[in-house]
Amino acid sequence: MDYLRREGGVSVVERIVIFGATGDLTGRYLMPALAKLYEAGKLPGGIRITGVDRRGWEDDEAGFRRLVLDNLERHAGGVSASVREKMALEVVEYRRADVTDAESVISALGPLTGPILAYLALPPAVFAPTIEALKAADLPEGSRVAVEKPFGVDLESAQNLNRLLHEFLPESAIFRVDHFLAWQPFPTIMGLRFANGIFEPLWDRNFIDRVEIVWEETLALEGRAGYFDHAGAFKDLIQNHLLQLLCLTAMEAPTALHRRNLRDRKVDLLRAIRRLSPEEARLQTVRARYSAGKIGERSIPAYADEEGVDPDRGTETFAEVTLSIENLRWAGVPFVLRAGKALSGFRGEIAVHFKPVPHLAFQRADDPRPNVLRVGLEPNRVTLNLNVNGPYDPFDLEQIELGAALDPQEFFAAYEALFLDLLEGNTTLFVRADEAEEAWRVSEPILDAWEKGLVPLLEYPAGSNGPAEAPAEPEPSRSGAGREEPTPWAR
The missing domain is CATH 3.30.360.10 (Dihydrodipicolinate Reductase; domain 2)
Structure with missing residues (x-):
């Protein structure tokens, strides 16, 4: 498996797919956290970060890379300029897709040769259809799904999200995020x-x-x-x-x-x-x-x-x-x-x-x-x-x-620590x-x-x-x- 390595018996995914990649959460927190980990050598070698969202540019790939670089310059000033540029120009890629449509999501993911980490940086209203789309994508064994808070909008929706996730993932592969x-x-x-x-x-x-x-x-x-x-x-x-x-x-x-x-x-x-x-x-x-x-x-x-x-x-x-x-x-x-x-x-x-x-x-x-x-x-x-x-x-x-x-x-602020746990499959600090x-x-x-x-x-x-x-x-x-x-x- 090209995107799987072993550390002490724990599988670590080497491809991260962020749904909601042009949103404020991704630009302000997720990408800066990943850049800090990348600079510190804490991410797997050959890491790929795929951003998925509806937003489009004349040249989607170039537009997204400019957005990532602008956000890193604004919110990851402690990361060296060379690392920020390498993240934006070499590590990230972009796929325009309707995250609520299964065919669109499957097309955006492309061929899956190894487990991925799918991070749902999305509004709660679209969690359920996005999870349905991920289920239809038939994610490789060892894949993980992270869902941002709030997990649902009420008890019924939370129960429904749990049911959908458990239809294709074990609880150990589900990460409900509360960065506190x-x-x-x-x-x-x-x-x-x-x-x-x-x-x-x-x-x-x-x-x-x-x-x-x-x-x-x-x-x-x-x-x-x-x-x-x-x-x-x-x-x-x-x-x-x-x-x-x-x-x-x-x-x-x-x-x-x-x-x-x-x-x-x-x-x-x-x-x-x-x-x-x-x-x-x-x-x-x-x-x-x-x-x-x-x-x-x-x-x-x-x-x-x-x-x-x-x-x-x-x-x-x-x-x-x-x-x-x-x-x-x-x-x-x-x-x-x-x-x-x-x-x-x-x-x-x-x-x-x-x-x-x-x-x-x-x-x-x-x-x-x-x-x-x-x-x-x-x-x-x-x-x-x-x-x-x-x-x-x-x-x-x-x-x-x-x-x-x-x-x-000193180093591991909330989202950096969470990404390390996500990559290593450690659910202790998740809900x-x-x-x-x-x-x-x-x-x-x-x-x-x-x-x-x-x-x-x-x-x-x-x-x-x-x-x-x-x-x-x-x-x-x-x-x-x-x-x-x-x-x-x-x-």
Whole structure:
């Protein structure tokens, strides 16, 4: 087989086919990640990267190569100019095709002499017909299919996608992508929880008051109406990324960090999350979209007035849900998941709020602020807020912060790490079939309540802290206002 080699008994494909090759995800993240791996010598020798899309140029091959080179110059500045040119001029090729039509896809793939990695960087609406087309192409044994998030648009569509994929691929060859799992905070929260005798005995309802998992950003729509106006903040972030972080924060300890053990524990946790009734959804969720405002020096139009937005669709740019986990460890502890756009400052973190001491000996002190353990998502930083004696009166209290910035991922950012796992067939940091469906079982009642109008669509000015009905974290915890937004992944 020309496109197959063996490393330690693991087959590695040597041809990558990207469906949706002219899209933002491919240009901004996938191609730069592949270029970095190529420069580092981490891709198989003789690698071929085939881009497939509907877009056409007078000379398709030359047009696509120019597009790849432009995107690499814009988004892969750390890669040498010679490697960028070699990637664009020698490694990639282009095939124009209708990705939903089997004959068109088969023609684009051409003769298949060995296993391929088919990467679906596509909108969820076309996943099913593209997978049907791949099935008709009769992919060689050892081929793999990667599907970007969100995996479907509801429970039924996720179940249908799983059924279609399993008709011609084993689960070990299916990679449902959630790049948060390949990002540095993933091992950070695992290490804090399961490698420290300080925290493990305290990690339950007896000592923890509540947990917040938050992704708030200053970015507005930024030209992504085609995708975001159909997804919204909940499907874009909470249904996948933040639920994954919830799993890591609250799941039981795996016996080992093996793909099955780890994913079994995540599924157990998802199954323990209480599905909200319509009344609970009304009381425990918030949705809103931004109106016109200013973020720093930028004037932001109202979301409903952004180009490409259908205001009647009622898409939310801010979403907050409070979930309960019905098991012995977490009964009674609220888990707040919040995501929002066009806010006053960037905040991405897991914040674990501990309960106060049962008796406070400092009678003259005001109620002390709670101890909070924060795992910063970007930058990756761990802090712990503690109460100590005040500097002037030994019977007063003040709060201090102990913190450490963790070394950044030196080479393997999220998509680089994911591509290495894809090529080596390692499914540990990808979402399993039952896990994808359980995430929709949690999410669907919330989205149903929103669609029925049980939860009003609020508004908040761009550049504010969000809608008044969603209390903001105290100002000291909000960081990054005015600094460059993080960009190590697609949202």
